[in-house]
Amino acid sequence: MTRTYHEGEEPVPGAGYRLERFLGRGGFGEVWRASTPGGAEAAVKIIRLGGAEGRKEFRALQLVKRIRHPNLMPLVAFWLKSADGTVLDDALAGQPELDVRETPADQAHETLVAPSLSRLAEPAELIIAMGLGDKSLFDRLEECRAEGLPGIPQEELLGYLEDAAEAIDFLNSPVHDQGAGPVAIQHCDVKPHNLMIVGGAVQVCDFGLARMIGADRVTSAAASVAYAAPELLETGKPSPATDQYSLAITYYELRAGKLPYSEETLVAVVEAKHQGHLDFSACTPAEQEVLRRATSPDPTGRYASSMELVRALREAMVAGPGAAPERRPGAAGRAVRGLILVSLLGAAGLAAWWHWRPTPVEIPPGPPPPKVVGNNGGLTKPPPPGPSPQKFPVQPSPPQPSPPQPGPPQPSPAVADAFKASLERGTELLEKKDYDGAIAAFNEAAKLDPKDVRLLSRRGTAWLGKEKYEEAVRDFTAAIEIDPDPLDYVNRGESYLYLKQYDQAVADLGKAIGILRPAPTLSVTLERAYTLRGLAYLEWSHAAEAIEDFTAALRLNPQDPSLLHESRADAYRLSIAGLSKQVDQKPSDAAGYRQLAHLLATCPEDDVRDGGKAVALATRACELTSWKSPAELDALAAAYAEAKQFDQAVERGKQAVELAEKAADPKASERYRAHLAGYEKKTPLREPAP
Secondary structure, eight states: OOOOTTTTSSSSSSSEEEEEEEEEEEEEEEEEEEEEETSSSSEEEEOOOOOOHHHHHHHHHHHHHOOOOBOOOEEEEEEEEETTTOOHHHTTTSSSOOOOEETTTTTEEEEEEEOOOSSSOOOEEEEEOOOOOOOSSSHHHHHHHHTTTSSOOOOHHHHHHHHHHHHHHHHHHHHHHOOSEEEEOOOOOOSGGGGGEEETEEOOOSTTTTHHHHHHHHHHSSSHHSSSOOHHHHHSSSOTTHHHHHHHHHHHHHHHHSOOOOOSSSHHHHHHHTTTTOTTOOOOOOOOHHHHHHHHHGGGGGSSSSSHHHHHHHHHHHHOOOOOOOTTTTTTTHHHHHHHHHHHHHHGGGGGGGGGGGOOOOOOOSSSOOOTTOOOOOGGOOOOOOSSOOSSSOOOOOSSSSOOOOOOOOHHHHHHHHHHHHHHHHHHHHHTTTTTHHHHHHHHHHHHHHTTTTHHHHHHHHHTTTTTTHHHHHHHHHHHHHHHOOOHHHHHHHHHHHHOHHHHHHHHHHHHHHTTTTTGGGGGHHHHHHHHHEEEEHHTHHHHHHHHHHHHHHTTOOOOOHHHHHHHHHHHHHHHHHHHHHHHOOOTTTHHHHHHHHHHHOOTTTTOOOHHHHHHHHHHHHHTTTTOOHHHHHHHHHHHHHOOOHHHHHHHHHHHHHHHHTOOOHHHHHHHHHHHHHHHOOOOOOOOOO
16 A cells, blocks of 8 residues: 655644654554644554545544543544545534444443434545554564564563553443443454553553444454454444453463464454354463453353453463462452462461360350450460360360359260260361361251350351352351351351352451450461451452551461452552542542552552553643642652652652642641652652551
């Protein structure tokens, strides 16, 4: 294809965009690096149009350009030109807005539809000015290949995909008001070429363009067919999981350096998509299982979101090359980590708790003696070996100031011996994780004494091990009614977590924490309680509370800090997503931009911070406050420090101190001066977690 334009030309006369360097071409047209009216740089795409269809893209882009997200490439301006060079945007200004029409009930999404504009002059070109990236992920793949690598290193790649997933999920959410109520938008052309690296982060470009340009682009360009979801090829209509499918194919190509097709002819590729016969053999078995789900021919079989796909890929990476992801019925999303964590805690977690409720030599004549919380070392580890032949020691009763009251009738020695034997047999099987055998033994004991608190607690643990959460709740509840015990609260709270009854889980775990906190010998169990409550808060979308609980668990010398750091990072990402939505809904809210920038610049989790994004957001906050707010300038200084631009950090930090002093705010002035001292030592700011 010959070029329509050349260096130095202005494709839109008088607009101030001058073409500087040709970047490439595709079936749609040309891409150029251009200078802008303000002297900055932008990318200019010149798209060939085939008649009246171009007017629809123009009207759609007029609406889509209102959408903002840190991981979406900003769209700056659009023009339509006729074949004789006339700019047609003014002629379109008086036309009606797009209608939003629902598709049939089996298609759970909405589509933008443009009105007929056939009476206007036919456009020949659509010209789009947008942000300019450093390189695409396809370019980065080529760099890795040149270094002898098969693809982009996995940790680096997952960081890029998290950025892309955040943008895709934002587009796919039904929150975009396009003139007739909120709608969801499908990109429909996610691929490595449309994921641009900008300052170390990824921005999705061409959003809202591929689908609106028409089905011919999606179904005829060979590159796009490779990534397109089968429903898009078969019906031309996207599903809510269409972009997730494309992201999964993109991941595999960037990871393995090739596409997942045995043959790359058009017919073979389409057939492989339709049958679900994609070759992911270059990845680990755990990754393959994740990718197969994300590329299911049935859209309803895919993940709930693109971010959930990326999280599953991260978990597959942790699982190692020979493992497949663990599937646990009744435990969704990040809450699965609670079960994983319990297994890692070993004796201090799910299994050893029952030492808290000791087995006596014989059935006592009255109610069990009160426990002294925190004085029994058997809670966090088995008792040391000793001369006693018993499996569990008797917990001594504190001195009684008055003679004991008579209790219920004592069972016969034969009944007591039979009960003790069944209870001990069930406990031994429980230690071996033979949950079915343990439950059978406990049921035999229950025939003799169904109200024994030890029996109820241990059988509840067996039900929890079998993932029979409703049965576990029943037994733990019965035990708590007889004798409220912190570990029964912990285990019932965990059961509620997997039942997705997050309010109940938080309540139970809070009660356990209140009892356990004063007992330093029980720190391992306290860590477990904080961790489980953090997971419940996270699944309940309470980011701040989740961060506090994960931080509290980390301070207790956890046995698996990496898992806690990963969970806390997810909580911070949830907080960031909330702030991002806030600034999207209120684009003039300087405080929202400042808070989001500060979080991205100073978060204690390394994989959450993003200096480049923080600088952009803090700069916007400063612009909204006319560069006169010390808080906004302090956030910008922190962002520059995270981006390793310490000279700018010092400059903005000094301005924040000066403005705080002028405002007679000594506390703020002292705080900003402390931040400035760190920047002068080339040390980024790290705000401690709550």
